[in-house]
Amino acid sequence: MSSSLGKLFTVTSFGESHGKCVGVVIDGCPAGLPLTVADIQKDVEQRRAGASVASTSRKEKDEAEILSGVAAGFTTGAPLCLLIMNEDVDDSDYEKIRSKLRPAHADFTAAVKYGGFSDWRGGGRFSGRMTATFVMAGAVARKLLSAIGVEILAHTVAIGSVSAKPMTYKSIKQKALKDPLYCADAAASQKMAELIAAVKKEGDSLGGIIEGIALNVPVGLGEPIFDTLDGDLAKALLAIPAVKGVEFGAGFAAARKKGSENNDPFIIKDGKIVTATNHAGGILGGISSGMPVVVRVAVKPTASIALEQATVDIKKMKETTIKVGGRHDACIVPRAVPVVEAMMALTLADFAMRAGIIPRVLK
Amino acid sequence: MSSSLGKLFTVTSFGESHGKCVGVVIDGCPAGLPLTVADIQKDVEQRRAGASVASTSRKEKDEAEILSGVAAGFTTGAPLCLLIMNEDVDDSDYEKIRSKLRPAHADFTAAVKYGGFSDWRGGGRFSGRMTATFVMAGAVARKLLSAIGVEILAHTVAIGSVSAKPMTYKSIKQKALKDPLYCADAAASQKMAELIAAVKKEGDSLGGIIEGIALNVPVGLGEPIFDTLDGDLAKALLAIPAVKGVEFGAGFAAARKKGSENNDPFIIKDGKIVTATNHAGGILGGISSGMPVVVRVAVKPTASIALEQATVDIKKMKETTIKVGGRHDACIVPRAVPVVEAMMALTLADFAMRAGIIPRVLK
């Protein structure tokens, strides 16, 4: 396991889906940031709400706690430990399939890597539940970033075959958060919801595409050659289970264009150098350009489906079949939207500290 | 700058496009690996050859040197320093545009981030030439990986609008390396070459898509939650200038599929657990599954084009136009193919050491 992310703003995740708790330690958070449990709970709720249409979510309350690092309402410069105790832990559905490998899950790779000792209950460390720890840490990172004006939003741009139409950042900001699927295009959202309902009935599942946008990012975040802004964003986003691809700006479409089409001309606007277009997704040479940072991630369909699938019983070393029971989301895309925001926030906060833009003490 | 990559097999890059040299230090390479300059030179040549059709490459010889870490033909356990002295350094084309920002280059972001002190000559640290240091280090990583049977190959799957047809790994291995564009589909390669020639005539450029494949990767490489195999591969691949997207296995296409279509069923083959399909691209839960690791990267069209483009003179803070002179590749995709292999090798070697699969001393 390597459970830490970030160089100056460092996040260490711990806990398991069906263990006592899930939690996170943030080391390197500047002193002087006003922080309450409510700041963190708000983002945790947003992640849970993301499940309303698309999933049968866990019933537990998910109450965030701050165990350390805050005194008199401000961060102290000491590490923050943020925790959610697990309540709604029912292993009954999992016991019977312990030795049957769930396709598209980490059961097989974890069993081999950890010699059969890894916590298989509810997916253990590989459960989507671990993203609650990302969201808690992301809430702190977002507060930090807001101190330098950076704003982060993510929205659903596709679920299965249904795509949202392109919209302005302003529209996305106004509409996405209010939509049950975090989709800014209401008509598309309606179709997505219908598709999810239909597929759920079949016992099947859907994936989709999420777009993350960071506005007002100052020029200069990113540490080339290797710790590029795009590289570290991609790494952080691929920590979200089910993400199978990441692209910036024009992304894969850029591969099909000519240089004259894809290059973003520099212009002067309001006395500042900007680009007329933003095919680069706000990143040039691994460094933020001041334009919106735009990233899209491909989320694969939920691995757990009720349909019968071919698999192997690893104890008996025999081929068999499996129907994955328990509570599962037919589509985890909306649930992952706040997680995309969290991973962007964690990465940008770390780079803003590395660039010296966020000071060691806030005043 | 953050010029190091890897945790146990750590690569530190230095040098500039038009400085004295480009080089790399590898720290953590096990002792006892037989290594000669020829091992490294071979990969350096492959990278240069990648330019034959698509580019007007630098004329210099690119002679790799081993400055340290090898004695009596074997690595000693001490850091390797690998170097290429720059010879063909002609700044004349660059002097005149120093203050004019080249669109889609790092001129603007580097100027802001490094306060005007960064080496702008030939792109400095942001030049594609830095990938020669990746290839040198990658050659060492490939030798290490070959000790545990891992084989890495990359090939061109698209240039501009032309795509290669899907082929078996066996065909790719046999054909891609011999093709001038590293494309295994000869008919597609022919069309790609024609397209490049046409676009070059226009003074324009093309991008494309490269697929990297790692065969015989043992189960268990990757360190979740955060140092996932896919996350670190993506980060390494995004260090290649011009890469704007990365996807694994089915990638973005997975987002459009149902779970029943995308899940790879487990089967037993030759007494081993494998998957019947490989939509996961050989990675489950951030850990290698034993199936081929398959990744595709989107390469944007070459930023430097001869056509006139709108831009800004950063010294005069005035809008102007630019035609980028000097030697430039109309399409750098083939040149990037060996670099994709190198980045995969560096990442896999690091993880194989972290998993304890490559020992500290080879015998």
Added chain:
Amino acid sequence: MSSSLGKLFTVTSFGESHGKCVGVVIDGCPAGLPLTVADIQKDVEQRRAGASVASTSRKEKDEAEILSGVAAGFTTGAPLCLLIMNEDVDDSDYEKIRSKLRPAHADFTAAVKYGGFSDWRGGGRFSGRMTATFVMAGAVARKLLSAIGVEILAHTVAIGSVSAKPMTYKSIKQKALKDPLYCADAAASQKMAELIAAVKKEGDSLGGIIEGIALNVPVGLGEPIFDTLDGDLAKALLAIPAVKGVEFGAGFAAARKKGSENNDPFIIKDGKIVTATNHAGGILGGISSGMPVVVRVAVKPTASIALEQATVDIKKMKETTIKVGGRHDACIVPRAVPVVEAMMALTLADFAMRAGIIPRVLK
């Protein structure tokens, strides 16, 4: 703050003296280590007991909890979170001196570094109480090391002007743990206790010297040039508040000797290469030699004393005096003995993993 230690066996500390808890996350612990709360509690108790003679310790029970990383009695490969909730938190003594800087404490440096936001209650992050987190993590490291036969012991060799006489490792092992001051020389221990009692009566305090010994350390731990075994041991030991010096083997005495006196001749014993003497303290070139690793640390006298001292009121920026109230140890040396063991265990476990001697999965 930088609250992590170790590269492959990584410990992250959190919590404060008078906050909700003190805790630690261990990332990188191999799967398959049998581990119970009792294993950790045993070392926590030893640390508390170290205070019996020398101090007025906190009354709380110090009950260790395992929050994550263990399932069915074995480590899972996932991060361990170990926690002690604080109970006996009484801030009354501290409130009145908040603005008066306690000499030889971190009050001043913390106030400046963290802009007045650091948690000053009970010393916050700078309290000796944080060493309970080191001891919890050290207990896990010791269990790991015992799997490869490494044994760690520490003992008191001096308190104030009283020194213990030199003794064999066998005697130290038999006697030190049973002595109330962890001193293997019973006569010296008696004098030390008397000295502590006398100094305590005066309202003053004492320091001392602790020796740590690691037996059966395999040859080859340590990663020169920079991550030397001695360098990382020294760094870990200096994380113990009050430690002001570290020496290995002959240490400062070696500076006064001739080469012919200090060099340890190699001999063959029981078919193995060892040294006839051990002035090197078991470390040659930063790498363990197979001889006992011997380190001594200088512990300064407890900073908190009841006597009146000159100081500054940082709020009023005025010179004043202070008598530090609350519960304080007249001598923390015995309390620090198990902490020295813990820091040695953490460092050696990390290096044993880096050397590939402790595998990723224990069987």
Added chain:
Amino acid sequence: MSSSLGKLFTVTSFGESHGKCVGVVIDGCPAGLPLTVADIQKDVEQRRAGASVASTSRKEKDEAEILSGVAAGFTTGAPLCLLIMNEDVDDSDYEKIRSKLRPAHADFTAAVKYGGFSDWRGGGRFSGRMTATFVMAGAVARKLLSAIGVEILAHTVAIGSVSAKPMTYKSIKQKALKDPLYCADAAASQKMAELIAAVKKEGDSLGGIIEGIALNVPVGLGEPIFDTLDGDLAKALLAIPAVKGVEFGAGFAAARKKGSENNDPFIIKDGKIVTATNHAGGILGGISSGMPVVVRVAVKPTASIALEQATVDIKKMKETTIKVGGRHDACIVPRAVPVVEAMMALTLADFAMRAGIIPRVLK
């Protein structure tokens, strides 16, 4: 090997005593620092001069080169590669003792750790010659620190049984650098020189003690809990071959004192909070206090002596004797004085960057 030091100002060492070169890459140096070869050569010369009385030094010129990271006389923000090519490489003395382990050297531990592949010629990576790379990097760090007013000096305080008398920082600054043994006490220096001459005649060697002092260090450098200023200074200093102990301020003497004697009272001087005494050596709670940072290191006597010593032939696994030929310093203490300065500079520069006191771009 782990050949890197520092988190934001990161130094990676490479090369061998009798290989092609010794060198160092500095990653993270801010852009805009004026830097020439002469800046580096000056410190390299000081290290060589340190040998004048005490040693038979290598005859080579030790010409530093800057291979990268500087353009137009200023650092660019890109990694600096600094190199000294080896010239005076004569392996003849070493060939005959290859299999005979030199007592107090790393021959044995390196042979075991690197499976017989490590470069044994001239000590390879374990040679004192590697400290030339520390000194080159230290020269850059010192220039950086001088931008914030920090001044670093080291001096010889003891050689063998001869100790220098205590002196003011002003006297040390004026006199130590001019003394052939870097000792500020001329009378003691004379006796030290006589002692060295006598011991050299016997074919034996001497150790000693070096004191390092950093003046004008701002309050707030150091990153507790673990990356304390003292901890990281100790680690850096223990990378110097032959250093066996490190102490800060009163150091080991503090262990024998009472709290009322050792505590430094706070006072106000020139409107600033300082301490009346400096037993703490300028460090409180792992953080610089603004007082001079004072550290002493114990240097063991040179391991290579001409006298016959008992040892083992590792190939024949037989006890034998050895007389170590070749050029050797009877006392390396003066040579190590500039290296102590370098290691202090590297550590302080890294912490000054981590504290945000040295900006990313100098203007």
